[in-house]
Amino acid sequence: xxxxxxxxxxxxxxxxxxxxxxxxxxxxxxxxxxxxxxxxxxxxxxxxxxxxxxxxxxxxxxxxxxxxxxxxxxxxxxxxxxxxxxxxxxxxxxxxxxxxxxxxxxxxxxxxxxxxxxxxxxxxxxxxxxxxxxxxxxxxxxxxxxxxxxxxxxxxxxxxxxxxxxxxxxxxxxxxxxxxxxxxxxxxxxxxxxxxxxxxxxxxxxxxxxxxxxxxxxxxxxxxxxxxxxxxxxxxxxxxxxxxxxxxxxxxxxxxxxxxxxxxxxxxxxxxxxxxxxxxxxxxxxxxxxxxxxxxxxxxxxxxxxxxxxxxxxxxxxxxxxxxxxxxxxxxxxxxxxxxxxxxxxxxxxxxxxxxxxxxxxxxxxxxxxxxxxxxxxxxxxxxxxxxxxxxxxxxxxxxxxxxxxxxxxxxxxxxxxxxxxxxxxxxxxxxxxxxxxxxxxxxx
RNA sequence: GCUGUGAUGGUGUAGCGGUUAGCACGGUAGGUUGUGGUCCUGCCAGCCCGGGUUCAAUUCCCGGUCACGGCCCCA
Numbered sequence: 001x002x003x004x005x006x007x008x009x010x011x012x013x014x015x016x017x018x019x020x021x022x023x024x025x026x027x028x029x030x031x032x033x034x035x036x037x038x039x040x041x042x043x044x045x046x047x048x049x050x051x052x053x054x055x056x057x058x059x060x061x062x063x064x065x066x067x068x069x070x071x072x073x074x075x076x077x078x079x080x081x082x083x084x085x086x087x088x089x090x091x092x093x094x095x096x097x098x099x100x101x102x103x104x105x106x107x108x109x110x111x112x113x114x115x116x117x118x119x120x121x122x123x124x125x126x127x128x129x130x131x132x133x134x135x136x137x138x139x140x141x142x143x144x145x146x147x148x149x150x151x152x153x154x155x156x157x158x159x160x161x162x163x164x165x166x167x168x169x170x171x172x173x174x175x176x177x178x179x180x181x182x183x184x185x186x187x188x189x190x191x192x193x194x195x196x197x198x199x200x201x202x203x204x205x206x207x208x209x210x211x212x213x214x215x216x217x218x219x220x221x222x223x224x225x226x227x228x229x230x231x232x233x234x235x236x237x238x239x240x241x242x243x244x245x246x247x248x249x250x251x252x253x254x255x256x257x258x259x260x261x262x263x264x265x266x267x268x269x270x271x272x273x274x275x276x277x278x279x280x281x282x283x284x285x286x287x288x289x290x291x292x293x294x295x296x297x298x299x300x301x302x303x304x305x306x307x308x309x310x311x312x313x314x315x316x317x318x319x320x321x322x323x324x325x326x327x328x329x330x331x332x333x334x335x336x337x338x339x340x341x342x343x344x345x346x347x348x349x350x351x352x353x354x355x356x357x358x359x360x361x362x363x364x365x366x367x368x369x370x371x372x373x374x375x376x377x378x379x380x381x382x383x384x385x386x387x388x389x390x391x392x393x394x395x396x397x398x399x400x401x402x403x404x405x406x407x408x409x410x411x412x413x414x415x416x417x418x419x420x421x422x423x424x425x426x427x428x429x430x431x432x433x434x435x436x437x438x439x440x441x442x443x444x445x
Numbered sequence: 446g447c448u449g450u451g452a453u454g455g456u457g458u459a460g461c462g463g464u465u466a467g468c469a470c471g472g473u474a475g476g477u478u479g480u481g482g483u484c485c486u487g488c489c490a491g492c493c494c495g496g497g498u499u500c501a502a503u504u505c506c507c508g509g510u511c512a513c514g515g516c517c518c519c520a
Contacts, residue, residue, distance in 0.1 A: 009493090012511065059520035066520080083520060113520090116446085119513070283520085298515080363479065397481035412479055424480070431480080 013123025027352035028155065028333060029108060032128045035154050039147045041106040041130050046087035048110070052077040057313055058086045058283070068112045068123075080112035085310065085324060088131050093314030101134025101319065108329070120299030120331050131324035133311070138256035141287045141307060144323045145257070146265035148303055152291065153266045156350055157332065158339050160302065161270040164258070164289040165277030167306070168250035169237070170196065173224075176246045177217050179208075190282050197278035199225055220244060225276040231258045233273045250286070257287055283308045285321050293331075295338040302331045356406040357383040358445055361396050363412040370411050370421075376438035382445055401426050407445055411436065 010016060017025060033043065052069050069079040081087055084107050096103060108128045117123050132144050145164070152160055170193055175181060179188045186194075188211050195204040201218055208215045224240050227233040234255050241248055258273070277288050288306030296302070305325025312320055333349070340348040347353060358377070362370050367386075377384045385405070387396060393410065400408050410422040415436065423444045424431045434440045 009511070055520070063520055066518090086520080115519075117512090121519085301519095392477075393480045394477075395481085399481085401482050408481090410479075414479080422480085426481075429481090 011123070013117030015122065015124070023354060024349050024352045025329075025333070028329070028336075028349045029128070031155055031349065031351060032108070032151055032327070032329075033106070035151045036106040036130060036147065039104070039143065039150070041104040041147070044088065044091065044105050044107055045109065046084070046091050046107070047081070049078050049080050050087055050090070052079045054086050054090055055079060055082060058310065066113050066115055068114055082113045083111055084109065084127055084129055084326065085131065085308075089310045089314060089322075092133060092311065092319075093316055097316070102140070103133040104130070105133065106130045118299070120296050120328075120334055122330060126329035127326045128329050129305075129324060129326040131322055133322045134319050136286075136307065136321045136323065138253050138287075139260055141257045141323050142260035142264050144305065144325060145261055145287075145289055148289070148291070148305065148325050148327070149261075149265040149268050151327065152268070152303070152332070154350070155332065155336060156339075156345075157293065157302075157335060158343070159269050159295075160291050160293050160335075161272060162268045162289060162291050163272050163274045163277050164254070164287065165273070165275050166250050166254045166287050167193065167278055167284050168286050169241070169246075169254070169275050170278065172246050172250055173221070173241070173244060176244060178213050179211060187282075193278040193282075196221065196225060196276045199276070217244075221276075225274075228272055228274055230271065230273065231255070231262075234258075237273075237275060254287060283310055285309050287323070289325070293335040295335045295342075296331060299331060301328070302335060303327045354404060355383060356445065357385065357404065359385050359387055359396070359400040359403075359405045359408045361387045361393070361400075361408055361410045363393060363396075363410055365411060365413055365416050369416055370436075373436065373438050373441065377441065377445075380438060380442055382442065397424070397426070409441060 036043070052064070052067070055063055055067065063082065067079045067082055069077065072078055088105060088107060092103070106129070108126070110124050110126050112124055114123060115121070130144065130147060132140055145162075149162065171181075171189060174189045174192050179192055181187050181189045188207060191207055192204060195201075195207065201222060204221065205215050205218050208218060220240055220243065224237060227236050234251060237251060238248060241251060254273070277290060278284075284306045286307030289304070290301055291303040292300045293302050294300065303325055305323070307321045307323045309317075309320040309322075311317065311322065336348050339345070360370060360374050360377075371386075374384055374386050389396065389399065391399070397408060406425070406427055408424045408426060410424065415421050419436045420433050421436045421441065422431055422433055423441065425444075432444055434444055
């Protein structure tokens with residue numbers, strides 16, 4: 001042996017998917033894809049690697065330490081993609097400038113981040129996402145959020161919580177009380193949002209006094225942060241904004257979105273308005289939302305998105321803001337598996353059970369005598385495997401059963417003489433003798 | 446980035462400073478010349494990697510790798 005076992009292992013944070021696992025993943029992808037199509041989203045694909053500049057432009061030079069970046073043989077600075085929104089924006093600016101707007105785009109693929117791998121966090125992970133480009137406002141946002149909820153409902157996810165906020169509201173408040181949006185590497189407003197996202201009141205208080213802002217405002221923000229409920233919480237928020245003499249415009253937008261959502265989306269197990277959801281990213285400009293699942297502990301966020309401005313980076317500021325979300329494919333699957341286990345559900349992903357399949361078993365005959373039947377069954381769309389082991393019937397049935405076949409077509413010497421075959425249904429054990437031709441066989445599969 | 450726990454055939458496990466490293470599942474070949482989800486038999490296949498202590502290490506110690514947790518972070 002040239003390679004000793006275990007000498008070469010798969011890299012840390014990556015996974016192999018054997019057929020049984022891949023079957024489930026494919027079922028899940030197909031489910032998401034058909035849901036996206038039902039909302040008018042069209043699938044696209046971008047390269048696995050991109051110019052390093054694409055991501056530093058979006059997220060600053062700090063991201064490089066989390067990237068699988070490399071030089072190619074012509075010294076181009078490239079990187080495996082760490083996310084899919086920026087590549088989609090890039091693609092729009094290169095390929096779809098003159099396409100009629102709005103665009104509804106969906107994508108699925110692996111992304112790469114160099115960070116500690118653990119359950120629910122991999123160095124190679126898969127994301128399904130959508131972007132709605134060239135339309136903005138509450139109705140467009142409702143379209144996007146309703147698709148997200150529709151997907152989670154369709155795959156049977158339980159006990160998830162949707163949290164919706166609006167960074168415009170926070171931003172209005174923070175600038176309204178005198179914090180600056182200018183400053184490198186992080187503006188006081190951005191810092192404050194981070195503190196709010198983490199509910200770090202001491203940090204926020206310190207930041208305020210450092211910027212000569214009345215720390216009494218912290219109290220009002222605490223009130224805002226503690227609002228945590230359905231659409232009715234907006235009334236309390238409205239009062240706080242009035243006291244602070246802040247515009248209600250963003251709040252009205254959010255209210256409008258929530259109203260549309262009630263009509264457009266299935267009702268999720270829990271939907272909470274939380275005005276301090278900041279998503280930690282400074283390109284979000286409007287509505288932001290995220291979905292969490294208890295089962296996954298620290299890595300419980302399974303979906304996140306919102307309205308953002310990125311196309312100005314490509315000279316397409318007239319298309320900003322856009323709205324989209326990314327769904328953590330691996331995390332949702334982990335949650336579904338944990339929940340299926342908990343509630344004793346057989347199917348983890350709806351529709352994952354393989355379609356019927358047939359083993360054709362020539363027994364002590366010249367196989368050539370049945371090959372044309374195999375061909376015709378396949379042409380008719382049946383999933384047919386030809387036995388290649390040549391064992392006795394008992395062993396073959398055992399093997400077929402272990403490999404998930406739903407039926408076996410047995411053709412022995414006597415069958416050939418009588419131009420017939422035996423079709424055994426492995427699920428219920430029934431057996432029938434039928435004429436040895438594809439149309440007769442199909443009736444029994 | 447910090448920190449804790451762990452690693453025995455493909456899977457799940459037992460065990461020990463000196464063992465032919467045990468068991469179950471699995472895979473494979475038979476036991477039956479046409480009927481499985483029973484049984485029996487044979488075979489396949491393992492102590493994560495590197496160093497140290499020791500007469501002797503799979504076992505004890507150190508480092509690495511990988512996995513699983515808890516913080517930090519998460520474009």
